[in-house]
Amino acid sequence: MSTTFNVWRYTALGAGIIYGAYHRYSLESSHAKKEYTKRWNHEEKLIQQAKDEYAKLKEPKTTTQSAPTSIISGSINWEDPNLDLGKALDSVLAQLD
Structure with missing residues (x-):
């Protein structure tokens, strides 16, 4: 085999390795962003549910007129x-x- 062919072959191999590493990194980072967004939305949902439950517990009780309380x-x-x-x-x- 000629020297030029070996240079092109190893150059293509190196380029393929570099492209593969870059592609894997981009896939991992996009997956990590999706997971982070999913986790963030889940936490926001839980926080909103907690706020709603707290509001239900702390809402002022409606007082009736004095007649029913005096009956008790x-x-x-x-x-x-x-x-x-x-x-x-x-x-x-x-x-x-």
């Missing part, structure tokens, strides 16, 4: 300005039954 205690505060007289009388009648 057994007495009605007749001086309360938010007292619903109809509900208070209904609750007193319901307790009698």
Whole structure:
């Protein structure tokens, strides 16, 4: 074989090795970016779920008028300005039954 043919053959072999290494590096980096994005989105989803659950736990309880709370205690505060007289009388009648 001629010297020129050997030079071209080893040059092609070296170029192939270099291209293969570069191609593998680019595939690994794109895969790593996809995995990072997937993990990031999953963590964001978990954080949002945690925030929603926390908001459910910490949302202010809706308070009803004083008549139902006074029924529980057994007495009605007749001086309360938010007292619903109809509900208070209904609750007193319901307790009698």
